[in-house]
Amino acid sequence: MRYVIGAVVFSMLIFTGGACFAADESGAYVKGILKYVMPADPSIEGINADMDNGFGWGGAVGWRINQFRVEGEITTQKTDLDAVSTDATGKVSIDSGDIRMTTFLVNGYWDIPVQDNFGFYLTGGLGYGNAEVSIYNIDDDDGGFAWKVGAGLFYNINPNMAVDLGWEYVTMDDADLDATVEDLYTNNIVAAFRYSF
Numbered sequence: 001m002r003y004v005i006g007a008v009v010f011s012m013l014i015f016t017g018g019a020c021f022a023a024d025e026s027g028a029y030v031k032g033i034l035k036y037v038m039p040a041d042p043s044i045e046g047i048n049a050d051m052d053n054g055f056g057w058g059g060a061v062g063w064r065i066n067q068f069r070v071e072g073e074i075t076t077q078k079t080d081l082d083a084v085s086t087d088a089t090g091k092v093s094i095d096s097g098d099i100r101m102t103t104f105l106v107n108g109y110w111d112i113p114v115q116d117n118f119g120f121y122l123t124g125g126l127g128y129g130n131a132e133v134s135i136y137n138i139d140d141d142d143g144g145f146a147w148k149v150g151a152g153l154f155y156n157i158n159p160n161m162a163v164d165l166g167w168e169y170v171t172m173d174d175a176d177l178d179a180t181v182e183d184l185y186t187n188n189i190v191a192a193f194r195y196s197f
Contacts, residue, residue, distance in 0.1 A: 029196040031060040031071065036189040039079045039099070049135070051099070054079035056188065060107070064196065069109035073125065076102040077170075077186065081135055097135035101184065103146045103170065104128045117156040121164065124149045129172035131184055144173035152190065164192040 035056035041049055054077060062071025081097030105127035113119040129146030133139070152166015171185035 026065045027063070027196055029062050029064060029069075029071075029194050031062065031073075031192050031194045033058045033060065033073070033075055033190060033192045035075065035077055035191075037077045037079055037186050038188065039186045040184075049097075050082045052080045052082050060192075062107075067111045067113070069107075069111065071107050071109070073105045073107050074103070075105075076100060077188070079186070098133075099184070100132040101170070101172065101186070102130045102132075103148075103172070105146065105148065107148075111154060119154055120151065121154050121166065122151050123166075123168070131172065146170070146172035150190065160196050162194045162196070164190070164194065166190055 033056075035058075037054040037056050039051040039054065041051055056075055056077025058073060058075025060071040060073035062069050078098055078100045081099065105125035107123055107125035109121050109123045111119055111121050125148045127146055128143060130141060130143040132141040148168050148170040150166055150168030152164055154162055154164045156162045166189075168188050168190050169185065170188060
C-alpha cells in the first residue's frame with residue numbers, strides 16, 4: 001500500500017509541476033459527508049456473509065493550514081446482509097440482517113493544487129470504531145481500533161465553500177461480537193461539502 005501511495009504522490013507532483021503549495025490560508029471549517037459503501041463479504045464464525053452495497057453519512061470539524069487539513073470526523077455506515085453460505089450448505093438467502101459501522105477518527109489531509117480552485121487530496125485517519133451486527137439470533141456490538149486511507153479531488157467554489165469527491169478504504173479490528181466478525185472493511189465513494197469560517 002505504501003508503494004502505491006508513493007507512486008500516486010510522485011505522479012501528482014510531476015503532473016502539477018511541483019505546485020504543492022496553496023495560497024497562504026488557514027482557518028476552521030465544518031464538513032458534511034455522504035458515502036456509497038461497498039463492503040467486503042465478512043466471515044462470521046466461519047459462515048460467509050454476502051453483503052449488499054449501502055450508504056453512510058457523517059460530519060467533521062477541522063482546521064486548515066495552507067495545503068494541510070486536520071479534522072475530527074464522526075461517520076456511520078450500514079450495509080444489509082443478503083445471504084449466508086458454508087461449504088456444507090451452500091448459499092442461503094435470508095430475510096433480514098445488517099452490519100453498521102460507526103467510526104470516530106482524527107484525519108489528516110494533504111491538498112495538492114492543480115489550478116486555483118481545483119486539485120487532488122490524499123488522506124489518512126486513525127481512531128475508534130464500533131460495529132453492530134444484527135443477523136437472526138446474533139444482535140451485538142463491539143468496538144476497537146479503526147483506520148482509513150483515501151484519495152480524491154477537491155474544488156473550491158469560493159473562499160468559504162468547497163466540495164470533495166473521492167475514494168476511501170475504512171477498516172477496524174475484527175469485531176468480537178456474539179460471533180467474531182472478520183474482514184470488516186469497506187471501500188467507499190465519498191462526497192463532502194466544506195464550509196470555512
